[in-house]
Amino acid sequence: VMDLALDPALQESEVVHETPVAGAAGSLWTQGRMARLSRTEARGVLVVPGLGEHTREVLREAGLADEAIDRMLETDVAVAGDPYAV
Numbered sequence: 001v002m003d004l005a006l007d008p009a010l011q012e013s014e015v016v017h018e019t020p021v022a023g024a025a026g027s028l029w030t031q032g033r034m035a036r037l038s039r040t041e042a043r044g045v046l047v048v049p050g051l052g053e054h055t056r057e058v059l060r061e062a063g064l065a066d067e068a069i070d071r072m073l074e075t076d077v078a079v080a081g082d083p084y085a086v
Helices: 008-012 055-061 066-074
Strands: 016-020 027-031
Touching: 008 016, 055 066
Parallel strands: none
Antiparallel strands: 016 027
16 A cells, blocks of 8 residues: 555655644655546645534534534534644
């Protein structure tokens, strides 16, 4: 698997991304872009979301009221967190 991740052609096409981990000696390997569209092409490392980073937004979109979301978080039914630190 690491041979694939280290392949120069795959890295150039951004199929895989290597991201140094803050405070650690290693790196995090994540999936890159699986398609490239010429009119809307974006480049650069994709950002990995943190655990629970979008919990409130997703639950609101699902129709839950803020009070219900707060109860879910207080009782550990759901988790809210910060963006992943890289």
